[in-house]
Amino acid sequence: MIGATDLTNHFLIAMPQLADPNFSRTVTYVCEYDGKGALGIVINRPLELRLGEVLAHMDLKVDSDAVAAMPVYLGGPVQTDRGFVLHRGDRRWETTLAVTEDIAVTSSRDILVDIARGEGPEQLLVALGYAGWGAGQLEQEMAENSWLSGPADPEILFEIPDETRWEAAAARLGVDLGLLPGQAGHG
DSSP states (O other): OTTOOOOTTEEEEEOTTOOOTTTTTOEEEEEEEETTEEEEEESSOEEEEEHHHHHHHTTOOOSOHHHHTOEEEEOOSEEEEEEEEEEESSOOOTTEEESSSSEEEEOSHHHHHHHHHTOSOSSEEEEEEEEEEETTHHHHHHHTTOEEEEEOOHHHHHTSOGGGHHHHHHHHTTOOGGGSOSSOOOO
């Protein structure tokens, strides 16, 4: 990875021609990136599942209707039975990976207990599964123009509606996805 850009705390924005059903029209937040590969969470694929249902399945009582109604996202095609909480703040739980000083991802039950009690982070996104790339795989996909990448924006991550995140993430880079061709030419 000599000369490679560190993509940690970046968005991967699927190009319009990316046909893979797991990633078409997605924004993925890169949590970890090193010589062994990358790990990210797709932030704009809500499931037909609410956080209250997940917490009830874990025998956790939810104290807040707002928390119970929060969407759960499909974070990627790997380990879809495992939960990940992207969150803001410097508080850490058992298995928290600090991505930045203010953004982290946690995959341990203790954060969900705190969320159910109303003691969790104020800004969070819960996902099942993650996106993973082996060594060199993401770089190859980027060389094939499958992805745009740029610095992550907490507003896009936690505040704007998920259905507008794809276009908004590209717009932050000055790209209008509507002006790009939908299919790559084959010649």
